Amino acid sequence: MDLRPSDADAAVRAEAGAWLEAWLSAPEHRTDDPRLDLEWRSAYQRDAYDAGWLVPSWPLGEGGRGVGPEAELWIKLDFARRGAPKLPNVQGPGVVAHALNTFGSDEQRAHVRAVARGDVWWCLGMSEPQAGSDLASMRTRARRTDGGFTIDGQKVWTSHARDSSHCLLFARTASEGPPHRGISAFVVPMETPGITVVPIEKIGVQDEEFCEVFFDDVQVPESALLGPEHQGWKVAMESLGHERDMIWIMNLVEIEAANELTREALRARPRPELTLEYAAVRGDADAIWLTGLRGLASRVAGRPDLQTPLLKLFSTETAQRAFLLARRAAGLDAPERVGSELLAGEIEALGATLYGGTSEIQRNIVGERILGLPR
Ligand SMILES: Cc1cc2nc3c(=O)[nH]c(=O)nc-3n(C[C@H](O)[C@H](O)[C@H](O)COP(=O)(O)OP(=O)(O)OC[C@H]3O[C@@H](n4cnc5c(N)ncnc54)[C@H](O)[C@@H]3O)c2cc1C
Structure with missing residues (x-):
């Protein structure tokens, strides 16, 4: 190609x-x-x-x-x-719109335009206190009732829950069989009685609010089900897959921004001991771009794209290294503008090694699924 x-x-x-x-x-x-x-x-x-x-x-x-x-x-x-x-509300067009388009009924697909345009925000109810990396072990339950489902449980780290009109919620609908086969996806209006949203206070840049979301005897109709019952895992995996390029592209751009700060700082105050590290991070940025192109080439040729977990892992960890290097190059007396750019970048880079699957989980995937190592 x-x-x-x-x-x-x-x-x-x-x-x-x-x-x-x-x-x-x-x-x-x-x-x-x-x-x-x-x-x-x-x-x-x-x-x-x-x-x-x-x-x-x-x-x-x-x-x-x-x-x-x-x-x-x-x-x-x-x-x-x-x-x-x-x-x-990046998960709107990035995840929710794909889920609604691919798995939704006509009524559910009618939301796509507003979600994609950002006229309304939606949140993603996946992670739970005991089920983050191991999403399949989620405990929030949706029990069948006359004409619908009753939902009970708790989600956590739900971005923008307070400002969202709806939640794309994942809940357990069966307890027998492999855990991931007993999960279903639901479209739940956030105004439904029984939903309580509690914002989580965090340090750092306040551009995205995390929340806990509690579901207490929440009644939803049968039409809230998104895709077939017990097929929520498929909905989640296919919809999250659409974010794959955006994550490494965003991190590549963050790395380039950090490199620019390092370059400026080294120009103003040369530090030979940092120059090699700087060259290495720049080389890693090129490797990320070329690996991204390899992933694209595989997809276009109809081959499995094995690059996604590598790119997630390598781009997010390189972003952390790039910002740490920029901070060392800029020094403690860096101008305020540089200091606040560094702080925002460092915090963003920390979060990036968690969301969408932590670095450890990406390493497990690379080891088991790409390299074929024993578990
Ligand atoms: C910026 C940001 C936005 C987010 N937005 C959302 C959202 O909108 N909706 C949502 O549902 N969630 C969201 N999350 C949550 C995110 O998906 C979880 O943080 C992530 O899945 C990890 O789960 P956890 O925090 O429960 O950590 P845990 O799963 O408890 O992991 C704790 C530590 O143990 C390690 N670990 C766990 N299992 C293994 C294993 N098998 N092998 C090796 N190491 C392991 C992990 O790598 C980690 O270091 C967001 C997170 C961030 C940072």
Whole structure:
């Protein structure tokens, strides 16, 4: 496969880039705080959807332009590098829209436009206090009742739960058989009686609120089921898979930002002992991009994409190393602007080694599924 952009891909990429430049430079789109300005980030999501650049491979008129996977990857990388705003409720278009589109009834699919445009936010109810990495051991139960289900249990680390209109909830519907075969997915309006949302206080940048969500005798109709009963694992795995490129692209861009801070600092105050480390991180950034292209090439050729867990692991851990290096290069007397960029980047990089499967879990997957090592 030739991974150089074709003429058609180069043209669509240029058009996308021009649209982004125009959007970012419009006077009404100025912001002093790209991380915390949720209005700015929401306006971008809406406009990108309407212009067809939100998810370029989606159909025309539905947030995309129907472009192929290669052009989409280039556009996503260009947008991230050129400072496109981060989507405020990234799991909406990243996970929920795919789940609704692929597994939803007509009534459920009717939510897709609003979710993808960011007109409403949805949360993802997966992790529980005793079931994070081992998601299959979740205990939140959905018992069948007349005409529907009754849900009881607790979720944790639920991003944006307080501001969400709905939850894409995963709950246990069977206790016999392998644990992952007894889980179902549900569409649950957050206003349903019996749901209590408790925000979790955290340190660091307040751009994303985590919550605990308690379900106490919550009644939902049969039509809340998303996909077939007991097939929630399939819904979760297929929908989360769509985030795979976004995670390494976001981390690659964070690494590049950290490298820029290191470069600036080393230029102002040369530190030969850090130069080799800097070169190594830059080399790792190139390796991430090339591995991403290998993953794409495998998918386009219909082969299994074995790169995803490697990319998740390596891009998130490299981002941590890149920010630690930048902090050492900048020193304790770094200007305030650099200090706050470093702090935000470090915190983001810490979270990235947890969400979407921790580093240890990625290592298990690489060992068992890719290298075929014994368990
Ligand atoms: C920024 C961010 C956003 C998030 N948003 C959401 C969300 O919207 N919805 C949601 O449901 N969840 C969300 N999460 C939660 C996330 O999915 C979990 O944190 C993650 O799955 C890990 O689960 P845990 O925190 O319970 O850790 P645990 O599973 O308790 O793990 C604790 C430690 O043990 C290690 N460990 C566990 N099992 C193994 C094993 N088999 N082998 C080796 N080591 C192991 C882990 O790697 C980790 O270091 C979010 C997390 C973050 C950081």
